[in-house]
Amino acid sequence: MPDVDVDTEEEELVEEDEDLDVDAAPADDMDLLSEAEPPPSSDPTLANWTAPRSVVTLNGYFRARGELYDNFFLGRGQDYNGNYDATDAPFARFVPAGRIAHTDGVGLGCDRGDEAGASSPCDSSDQLRFANMRLRLRPTIALSDDVKVHMMVDALDNVILGSTPDVGTYSGPTGYTRTPGAPGVPVDSFATTLNPPLSDRNYTRDSIYVRRAWAEVTNRGIGQLRFGRMGNHWGLGMLWNGGDGIDSDYSSDVDRVMLMTKFAGFHFFGAYDFAAQGIQSATDDLRSLPMDGTAKDDLRQFVVGAARREDEDEANARLQRGGWVLEGGLYFAYRTQSWSSAGVTEAFPSTGDYFLVERDANLFMPDLWGRFRWGGLRLEVEMAGIFGSIGNVQNGTYEDDPYDVRQFGFAFEGEYRLLDDKLAIRLYTGFATGDQDVNGLSSQEDMLTQRTADRTLSTFQFHPNYRVDLILWRNIMQRVAGAWYLKPGLGYDIIKNPFGQIFGVRADMIYSRAAQETQAYGADPNLGLELNFSLYYQSEDGPDLMDGFYASFQYGVLFPLAGLEFPAGDTRARDGTAIDIGNAQSMRLILGVQF
Known part of the structure; x- marks a missing residue:
């Protein structure tokens, strides 16, 4: 969903x-305001009893996610010779680094062999395995019910677990960078601790991101600013x-x-x-x-x-x-x-x-x-x-x-619940217009350059956070664009109570088809059939309905169709035959606490 x-x-x-609509602030809030002490002033000559202390509330969540991507490049992105094809977007992003050939001339690589300078990829694995975390804080400072300041701050935002040791390697904006060895840590095998992430020093981003900060001022007779x-x-x-x-x-x-x-x-x-x-x-x-x-x-x-x-x-x-x-x-x-x-x-x-x-x-x-x-x-x-x-x-x-812009999209969600709202029958679908004069369906590709004299930009793109699956649109393409999908599904809440506790299972099938077959990679509109399964649990430990411990295990498998294959006549294979693409699989574990 x-x-x-x-x-x-x-x-x-x-x-x-x-x-x-409320005429007065709740009594509890007013009592807190009347009993609060004022904040200290930076100027010691100023009296600090002129204003009450504001009421601060804190919401947010902490999450940790384990991810397994199996063959997300679908067998593309690398030919039978082991040559890395960086132009095969968006699939090449998911080729494991161990499959990329390394020069053997100075003893590098995993299988040096006898020939100096020979290519020596480390393995033939199709998998990427990693885990990440995020702490999101959403404080609110309420001077009263009518004047509030809100913030949203992310700490260790999607930081890969184990990614900032004393000495290590990370991929920055200009390529791979090795951080200097720390005293007593000559090589990464002797790493003793993890350092805070610092952008362009030991990681690709900083430890803390202030994403939002805004104020709300309400006049109950007029409205809100x-x-x-x-x-x-x-x-x-x-x-x-x-x-x-x-x-x-x-x-x-x-x-x-x-x-x-x-x-x-x-x-x-x-x-x-x-x-x-x-x-x-x-x-x-x-x-x-x-x-x-x-x-x-x-x-x-x-x-x-x-x-x-x-x-x-x-x-x-x-x-x-x-x-x-x-x-x-x-x-x-x-x-x-x-x-x-x-x-x-x-x-x-x-x-x-x-x-x-x-x-x-x-x-x-x-x-x-x-x-x-x-x-x-x-x-x-x-x-x-x-x-x-x-x-x-x-x-x-x-x-x-000049270019004309003509883009249109829609999303529909239909759901019917029965058996005390425990059983859910779902039918989701959506459509985004495509463009027959551009190549590709991914935001990683050029959606502007027209192959003909036509000057109409017509590929509509969904927001990347509107997720419809686990593999094709969520990860490989990164968002729904230039295609339509049909997603029937079933869900059943084995445990469900009015205080927020829930334990259930869900299954969905997603069929995807390009709006313009010339925009698909295999010059065929049929892109893929994907099956998604999930098991989820939510506790009732907090005062609000969604507070408490959350856990979910998800599994998905993508069966690529002709639209994701190489087009007829492609000669990237060693012997000139077509390169067979394979199925992709995903496994995810999400652990979190909401407050």
Whole structure:
């Protein structure tokens, strides 16, 4: 099922009934505020009794995940001679490093043999095995029920377990890098501890990421103001996804100023987004204030929308009485950019030259969402499009050759629960328009360059955090794009109680087909058939429904069809015959604690 958390920011935006309708703060919160001591001041001459201490709450999760990728490159990415084909995206990313040939001239490699300089790959394994972790903290500082500051901080974000020893090797942006040996650790076999990850020093990223920080100010008679860097989620998360689930990896985050109000049962909102500022100016003084180098290259985004969403307690009460609940809304974004500084030679103009290229982009992005619930039935759909034009798609030159943008996609989720809501029968499907004039379906490939004189960009891409499977779209392609899928499934909760404890099993089958067969790798629209199975458990240890220990074991197998094979006549094989592709398998173990 798609990994969409119900506590994302856009859903918070349309679920602020309590904040907007309650006349006074809860007594417990006011008691805490009246008894709290003020925070200390940095200036010792200032009296510190002028304001009460704010109330701080902390939510989040810790997770650890074990991953096994078996033959995710499907036998592609490397020919029978053992030659590594880095151009065979996206499959080449999953070729194990041990399969790549090493020069034998100075005794390197795993099987030196007798011939100096011979290729010597270490093994023929198809598997990648690793584990990672993340601690996500989501503190809220509430000066009152009407004034709050929120944050989201990730620590050890997807750090591979065992990846930062005293001495080791990691793959950085410029290739493999070996960290210097520590005293007493001449080689990695003598590693004694793990160091904190530091970007470009011993790892590819830092230990701590501050992903979001924003404030909410509520006037109960008017509405709510939000400003800062916040999550952006809408509907099923097909286009805009907050990525707040315990198994999420990607998210939509925006620098935004937003106003929201409620009228006649509808929530109305408008926002201005600082989508991209382009070139920045800086000085050698680290205390100086960074500035936007020019407004010419800014990508500006304007958002308006309206939604009707029932209070969840009232909706559940209506469903229990045999009634139905209908919700939905429209999210509309408009983007405009006149120029781009993508041609900059360095990160800052103080250290290199830069230039602007004309972009002349205007994009209209409507997104409709609707949900119908009746008894154990849930029907939910999201439809979105990206329409407009881009005057120039080049970064280093200007070509008076404008492109039209015509992209459309939808996702549908149907679910029926029975046997006290323990048995779930599901049917999910989705579609993303393709482009017959480009090669490939992965975000790792060039989706802009047209093979003909046509100048229409029509490949629609789902958000990478809207997951529909375990292998093909989640990992190999990284997101649904230029294809449609059909996903029937069954789930059964063996244990399920109203306090949040749950133990169950699930099985899904996913058939995937390219929207344009010329965009598929084997010039055939049939991409693959995938089977997914999962076993999951959630405890009831915390005060909220989702708090407690979480565990899940998942298994998937992908049977690639003709659309993922090499096209007829491909001569990458040693003897000129076609290279047979193989099945891919995935095993995952997720352990987590939510709080």
